[in-house]
Amino acid sequence: LSGFVVAIDGPSGSGKSSVSKQVARTLGYAYLDTGAMYRALTWWCLDRHVDLDDPAAVAAAAEDFPLDIGTDPDAPHVLVGGADVAEAIRETRISTSVSKVATVIPVRELLRLLQRQLISKAGAARGGVVVEGRDITTVVAPDASVRILLTASEEARLARRSRELHGDADETSVSATRAQIVDRDRLDSTVSVFTVAADGVTTVDTSELDFDGSVRAVLHIVAAAR
Ligand code: C5P
Numbered sequence: 001l002s003g004f005v006v007a008i009d010g011p012s013g014s015g016k017s018s019v020s021k022q023v024a025r026t027l028g029y030a031y032l033d034t035g036a037m038y039r040a041l042t043w044w045c046l047d048r049h050v051d052l053d054d055p056a057a058v059a060a061a062a063e064d065f066p067l068d069i070g071t072d073p074d075a076p077h078v079l080v081g082g083a084d085v086a087e088a089i090r091e092t093r094i095s096t097s098v099s100k101v102a103t104v105i106p107v108r109e110l111l112r113l114l115q116r117q118l119i120s121k122a123g124a125a126r127g128g129v130v131v132e133g134r135d136i137t138t139v140v141a142p143d144a145s146v147r148i149l150l151t152a153s154e155e156a157r158l159a160r161r162s163r164e165l166h167g168d169a170d171e172t173s174v175s176a177t178r179a180q181i182v183d184r185d186r187l188d189s190t191v192s193v194f195t196v197a198a199d200g201v202t203t204v205d206t207s208e209l210d211f212d213g214s215v216r217a218v219l220h221i222v223a224a225a226r
Pocket residue numbers: 012034035036038039098099102132133134135136184185188192
């Protein structure tokens with residue numbers, strides 16, 4: 001790895017993406033959203049009518065996945081075969097099927113390789129890179145300069161994601177959200193464990209922190225390591 005690498009893992013709704021992006025902006029670093037890569041591959045599979053319940057077919061589709069992902073925190077483009085999918089990959093149909101793609105082992109091997117290349121390139125170009133995902137602190141960049149597990153209580157995560165998806169955190173919105181994020185984390189946990197910090201990984205619990213407080217907490221850890 002080249003440059004200063006800040007690896008941030010965490011479950012859905014931990015505030016991982018918005019916090020990571022802001023930390024990258026503040027430091028003038030590049031930013032890599034590895035979840036967007038799994039989402040983009042899911043989009044590509046669905047676009048090509050690949051049966052997501054057939055791991056071999058998914059792995060084959062990953063072999064010629066024409067991804068172009070940006071690492072500028074102010075404009076992180078996501079193109080697949082030239083098509084701008086940045087918005088499409090946030091749709092519910094992707095969120096509810098991405099785990100099927102992300103649990104295919106050859107897919108993970110391929111994307112991890114790509115992620116390491118992107119980290120090296122972006123880190124070299126900008127002097128540093130903030131990378132967020134599920135297995136960055138443990139598998140993709142265990143030698144990162146800073147490794148953080150961003151967590152939050154299930155209650156806090158549900159409320160946040162519910163506000164994001166439905167603009168509200170009332171009982172109905174929260175229960176609709178629960179089905180989406182708790183189920184996804186359960187499916188994901190078969191391949192990437194992210195609820196307990198690995199050795200040498202610092203846990204930041206954001207349950208009681210707002211956005212700015214979470215950003216400050218991460219920047220504090222980075223500053224101590226620089
Ligand atoms: O971070 P985000 O919620 O957008 O990630 C979407 C999905 O991508 C996760 O639910 C998981 O299935 C997969 N993922 C992964 N490993 C990563 C990042 C994301 O398996 N490093």
